[in-house]
Amino acid sequence: MNIKFTIEKNSNVLKFQQLVDAILDSISRNELKEGDMLPSVNQIMKDCQLSRDTVFKAYAELKKRGVVESVPNRGYFVTRKITKIFLFLDTFKAYKEVLYHSILNHLPKNISVDLHFHHYNIDLFDKIITESVGRYTKYIVMNFDHKKVKSIIDKIPEEQLLIIDWKINGEGKSSVYQNFGEAVYNCLDKNLDAISKYKRFTLFYPDFTYHPREVVNHFERFCKKYNLNHRVITTFEEFELKKGDLYFLVSDRTLAKFLDQCSEKGFEPGREVGVISYNETPMKKYVKEGITVISTDFTQMGQKAAEFIVKGKPVNVEIPTTLKLRSSL
CATH class of the missing domain: 1.10.10.10 (Winged helix-like DNA-binding domain superfamily/Winged helix DNA-binding domain)
Known part of the structure; x- marks a missing residue:
């Protein structure tokens, strides 16, 4: 040769x-x-x-x-053809591991996956994608909110690209995504009775998070509709647990702080205070007899991504978001 x-x-x-x-x-x-x-x-x-x-x-x-x-x-x-897939995630967290292994588990063995991370760094995002164009059969990309993202992913042929998790900057392209707004509102709305037993409902949206801000808008919409005492905080200085309060946490770092304070104050989640955590992980159903979560199904998201890889047909699928009620609420 x-x-x-x-x-x-x-x-x-x-x-x-x-x-x-x-x-x-x-x-x-x-x-x-x-x-x-x-x-x-x-x-x-x-x-x-x-x-x-x-x-x-x-x-x-x-x-x-x-x-x-x-x-x-x-x-x-x-002896056989190898198909190489480019998988580009933001960061590697417990629920991303579920997504990653779901993709692998639903692919034939002759398909290999190269995993990369951008950590919300637009220069790194641009560099890795630019260097990867033309080297892979399919590109599975987790976008984020930055004005340059769209022009960067446009370098990838549309029929080879799948946007996953967050549909932002991926309009008109194949997507397998979750809904961070209306779906969250519906989860809260269906569990009004459990939520309304608390004196105050607090959303901790930390200033370090990249979680879509639309969750804040729909949280406030829900609370105003039912005239619930509520607030949105952004710093750990404001995060002091009060008996009778319910907390909605979009970051696992803030969940750890919540559990630390529960231990210090002798509060039992689901009794003195309540908590709803965003994104299911394998351990949350075991912590403190179960942490209530609002989450999409990352196993199903991985399965749908694998189907796109294998079949190559355009796809536009919203993966359902649900609230899993456990003892912390």
């Missing part, structure tokens, strides 16, 4: 892994097809200035994955 691979000497990635990634990338681009012979060990040693052990280690890894096979006295051959 007249194909060469580039190995970066100063990269933090091990050389054998760079070679594995380069070969997988060539297969995903159809530069190498099923039945094609890979360059010989000696050829790669010469072209990439690698040791024999490094090349053998890379080929052994590819054999382990079932991507190539060796034929005595002939060489190494591609």
Whole structure:
């Protein structure tokens, strides 16, 4: 095969892994097809200035994955096509892990997923997407609220792109998303009896959060409709638990502070104070006999994302958001 691979000497990635990634990338681009012979060990040693052990280690890894096979006295051959997927999340939290594993669990084994994070940094978002365009079959991107996001994701061919979780800056593109506004209002509305037994309803929307602000608007809409005593706070200085109050927390960092104060004050969630936490995680149903959550179904979101990857058809699906009533409310 007249194909060469580039190995970066100063990269933090091990050389054998760079070679594995380069070969997988060539297969995903159809530069190498099923039945094609890979360059010989000696050829790669010469072209990439690698040791024999490094090349053998890379080929052994590819054999382990079932991507190539060796034929005595002939060489190494591609056994199956690999589809590479670009998955771009904001941060890695417990509920994102549920989403990630749901995607993996619903994909065939010949599809590999490269996971990246942007941490709401627009320069990093731009750099990673720009460098990734043309290298993947599908792009699964978790957007955020920034004026440059739309022009950046427009670099990705529309038929290859899926926006997940937050539909912002993804109008007209395939999306599998949750509703942060009306759906939250409906969850609160359906549980008015449980909420109205508290003296005051507090939404802690911290100044460090990237959670969509529309949740604040619909929280206030709900409280005003039923004339509930309520407030919105943004700092930990304002976050002092009061007996008889109910707290709506959009950050797990604030939930930890809530539980700390409960321990210090001897409050039992669901009795002296109440709490509703945003986003389900595997542990919340066990903490303090169960934390009430408002959450979308991240397992279903992952399944729908996997369907887009496999079928490639345009999709526009809102994943339901529900309130799971537990002892903390």
